[in-house]
Amino acid sequence: TTGLESCIIGGGQWRKVQGYINPFWLVLAASLAAALYAAFCLQESVEQRKPAKLLTLSHYRAVYRLYTAPEHPSSRRKLALYSLAFFLLVTVHFGTKDLFVLYELGSPLCWAAELIGYGSAATYLAYLSSLGGLRLLQLCLGDTWVAEIGLISNISGLVVISLATTTPQMFTGYGILFLSMAATPVIRSKLSKLVSETEQGALFASVACVEGLCSLVATGVFNSLYPASLHFMRGFPFLFGAVILLIPAAVIG
Structure with a gap:
């Protein structure tokens, strides 16, 4: 929440100076960084996978x-x-x-x-x-x-x-x-x-x-x-x- 507030406050000033394009590039870069971190740095928490049905009520x-x-x-x-x-x-x-x-x-x-x-x-x-x-x-x-x-x-x-x-x-x-x-x-x-x-x-x-x-x-x-x-x-x-x-x-x- 703190990071979100900082982005929102700074985002208003940034959009005022440079418009809307550059802030969206930052959002894209941050999203890609988070995706890469989750894919290659985080370890799997479930050691043994249990069998489960794909379709069940x-x-x-x-x-x-x-x-x-x-x-x-x-x-x-x-x-x-x-x-x-x-x-x-x-x-x-x-x-x-x-x-x-x-x-x-x-x-x-x-x-x-x-x-x-x-x-x-x-x-x-x-x-x-x-x-x-x-x-x-x-x-x-x-x-x-x-x-x-x-x-x-x-x-x-x-x-x-x-x-x-x-x-x-x-x-x-x-x-x-x-x-x-x-x-x-x-x-x-x-x-x-x-x-x-x-x-x-x-x-x-x-x-x-x-x-x-x-x-x-x-x-x-x-x-x-x-x-x-x-x-x-x-x-x-x-x-x-x-x-x-x-x-x-x-x-x-």
């Missing part, structure tokens, strides 16, 4: 049984509710993140490449601040309260951003989002505690499927909502996301 059945097993109906109900909360939270995160640059480029903000770089860095800074805040809050609060505080930070920041008309207001919204990512690991932890050790793999697969679905839904909903709401409120998608996050807050609470 066992993995899908394991995920299905995860939510339908009748042994612990209350745990399965909580599992479904927490999965719904995770789906809504990650969908809002993906959807709003895709719109920040468009929102900053338009009127009345009209940011240049330099300010967009700073704004993107502030967005990724929330990952670091949420990690530190999560550790500190867990020293004196339970997981439920930590998740609620993270959701409050997320909702408040999105509301401020939706109403922002000046650069200071926009950065104030970014500042309020400093704990916005704290709720996601807490929900993952709660999900993990609801299943047995033998079901952890199926749970991880289920969470990965939910994340993929979140990306698909977020792109379709928020990217369609933004142009449709320009004529009455440019920041409406962020306000819409804040309202949606009230559902995970109610589920966790």
